[in-house]
Amino acid sequence: MRLKLLSPGEMSADQKETYDEAIAGKRGAPPAPMMAWLNSPEMARHATRLGAVLRFDTIFPAKLSEIAILVTARHFSSHYEWYAHKRLALKGGMDAEIIEAIRDRRTPPFDDPKAKTIYDVAKSLHEARGVSPALYEEAIKVLSLRGLVEIIGLCGYYTMVSMTLNTFEFGLPEGETSELA
Incomplete structure (x- = not known):
């Protein structure tokens, strides 16, 4: 892996807020790419939300x-x-x-x-x-x-x-x- 993944204790407040939102959702855990996206917390927040909609809330099983x-x-x-x-x-x-x-x-x-x-x-x-x-x-x-x-x-x-x-x-x-x- 080319990137050091942050533990929750190493995250900034913005990163931790996005991380906490992700683990509280339907996934129950942070999606793997979000751990890289956290280097841009706002992008991570929106991308993770979009991913949740696409995984769980489309018209398709x-x-x-x-x-x-x-x-x-x-x-x-x-x-x-x-x-x-x-x-x-x-x-x-x-x-x-x-x-x-x-x-x-x-x-x-x-x-x-x-x-x-x-x-x-x-x-x-x-x-x-x-x-x-x-x-x-x-x-x-x-x-x-x-x-x-x-x-x-x-x-x-x-x-x-x-x-x-x-x-x-x-x-x-x-x-x-x-x-x-």
Whole structure:
């Protein structure tokens, strides 16, 4: 890791306030990238709040929202993000075959049109830097306008997460090895 993570006792008042708010929320613990973001306390506060909304308060259950997160983690080969969100995806009910396909950069076999559309949108956002008119129309029809906005938000937020984790070289927990090549 390139960064010394502060303990709560080493934090400034602004940093500690953001940290305390994060651990009091639905996560119950500070998200890993927030520990780097605390070097800009106001950014950390807003980013952590946005992350909580995107993780817990979209129209999608984890089984679906985690598709966008895993596609983003794989796009950036963000080892820590992949490790954390693979577990959350499995806990949320995502089929392991879908996770393996995303890991291997193969199109997963989907039986749910929402899941397929989320995957297609996330891949297109990262690879084509947008969505085609046909994919846009499909996303509005299958996901709704709100759903499309939330998938864009998930991809954007987890892009920032991936960049943070990769830049500061967040390691995996002791004894864990990365699945990403």
